[in-house]
Amino acid sequence: MEFRKKLIVAATASTLVVSGVVYAGLTPEGPAEIWTIQQIVTLMTKVSATIAEFGASYSLSMSNKFDQIISAVKIATQQEAVSANGVADSIREAGNQLVNSAKIQTLNDAMAQAVMSYHPDTGQGYDPCGTIAKNKTVDLAFKSAAAMARKTITLTDVAPGKLVDSVPKAMQQRLKTHRDKFCSEAEAAAGLCTVSELPGGDVNASLLFESFPANSLQRDARMAYMQHVLGTPDQKLDKSAGGTPAGETFGHNKNRKDAILSVPAYSLAMIDAANTQTEELQGKSPNEALKIRVNQYFGGKEAKAWAGQMARQDQRGLLVEATKMAGLEVWIHHKQYEQNQRIEANLAALLLISADGLSPQLNEKYQKVLADTAKSAIK
Numbered sequence: 236m237e238f239r240k241k242l243i244v245a246a247t248a249s250t251l252v253v254s255g256v257v258y259a260g261l262t263p264e265g266p267a268e269i270w271t272i273q274q275i276v277t278l279m280t281k282v283s284a285t286i287a288e289f290g291a292s293y294s295l296s297m298s299n300k301f302d303q304i305i306s307a308v309k310i311a312t313q314q315e316a317v318s319a320n321g322v323a324d325s326i327r328e329a330g331n332q333l334v335n336s337a338k339i340q341t342l343n344d345a346m347a348q349a350v351m352s353y354h355p356d357t358g359q360g361y362d363p364c365g366t367i368a369k370n371k372t373v374d375l376a377f378k379s380a381a382a383m384a385r386k387t388i389t390l391t392d393v394a395p396g397k398l399v400d401s402v403p404k405a406m407q408q409r410l411k412t413h414r415d416k417f418c419s420e421a422e423a424a425a426g427l428c429t430v431s432e433l434p435g436g437d438v439n440a441s442l443l444f445e446s447f448p449a450n451s452l453q454r455d456a457r458m459a460y461m462q463h464v465l466g467t468p469d470q471k472l473d474k475s476a477g478g479t480p481a482g483e484t485f486g487h488n489k490n491r492k493d494a495i496l497s498v499p500a501y502s503l504a505m506i507d508a509a510n511t512q513t514e515e516l517q518g519k520s521p522n523e524a525l526k527i528r529v530n531q532y533f534g535g536k537e538a539k540a541w542a543g544q545m546a547r548q549d550q551r552g553l554l555v556e557a558t559k560m561a562g563l564e565v566w567i568h569h570k571q572y573e574q575n576q577r578i579e580a581n582l583a584a585l586l587l588i589s590a591d592g593l594s595p596q597l598n599e600k601y602q603k604v605l606a607d608t609a610k611s612a613i614k
Contacts, residue, residue, distance in 0.1 A: 359555055361544045366559055369527075373521070383504075387458070391458065391465065391500070392405050393466060393467075395497045398468070398471040398472075399469070400471060412437070416433065416459075417456060439460065443460070443506045444510060446522060447512060449511050461507070508521070525567075
């Protein structure tokens with residue numbers, strides 16, 4: 236009982252302290268015990284209610300916080316997804332822009348290359364229009380030279396098929412032309428003629444290889460030189476003598492002579508025509524026009540301009556220019572081939588002329604062989 240009283244007093248003191256209310260001390264007997272028990276029950280009920288309320292409030296708070304965390308995680312996840320999609324879209328867009336830029340650059344490069352390849356200054360070689368015109372001009376010049384050579388031959392007194400009324404008169408005319416136009420100092424000293432502007436020009440072969448105008452004194456000297464080289468002209472025959480054996484022999488020999496002399500006559504006339512300046516070539520000869528074309532690549536001021544243009548050429552332009560040069564080279568080789576043909580024809584004519592002196596001996600040997608063969612057959 237004593238212990239119970241002490242416990243009640245202690246509990247009462249604790250309750251007084253916990254509740255924070257100061258009460259007057261009560262005696263342990265009587266209604267104090269009942270009141271204390273009631274206070275304890277009340278306080279325990281209040282504490283339990285407070286704990287339950289705290290637990291409910293805390294649980295609700297935790298639930299709200301959890302929902303907030305879940306919402307935050309959801310939002311963060313969505314933002315992360317949006318950010319990832321944004322990065323992917325940005326990468327894809329950047330890739331598209333790069334592809335478009337590459338396409339545009341490719342088109343620009345192709346356009347620039349087309350301009351470089353086909354522009355007159357970078358892709359057509361040196362002076363494309365002028366080069367074609369010059370090449371055609373040179374080609375026509377040498378074609379005209381061949382026509383001029385054929386005409387020049389007919390102007391001489393030794394032209395193939397041509398006969399003069401009198402050989403002495405023709406030779407006197409040659410001598411008169413020489414003394415009037417090409418009198419030398421020695422002949423002038425002998426009192427035969429007066430020294431001319433071109434002394435001895437009609438016997439000077441070097442004039443053949445220099446360029447002069449068509450109506451110049453040098454051109455007349457070349458014509459006279461060709462006549463001297465080709466020899467004496469042939470005189471006409473009377474009609475009555477033409478049908479005789481002697482006349483037929485003369486005609487045969489005349490044709491043979493003309494056939495042989497036509498080769499050197501044409502060669503000399505071609506040299507003369509290639510070095511004759513004409514108005515069609517603006518005062519230049521075919522050889523001078525060809526020299527200008529060649530000097531464009533190998534010398535002179537034309538070569539400097541050509542080299543400067545080549546430094547600006549694209550690869551296609553260089554190939555085009557190389558093709559032009561190759562074409563010009565082929566053309567020159569063709570002209571050299573024609574020249575070699577004339578040389579071979581001259582050598583053949585020389586061989587025929589040289590063989591004329593051997594004809595009697597060959598005929599004698601041939602007749603002897605025939606006789607020996609006949610004797611052998613009889614035996």
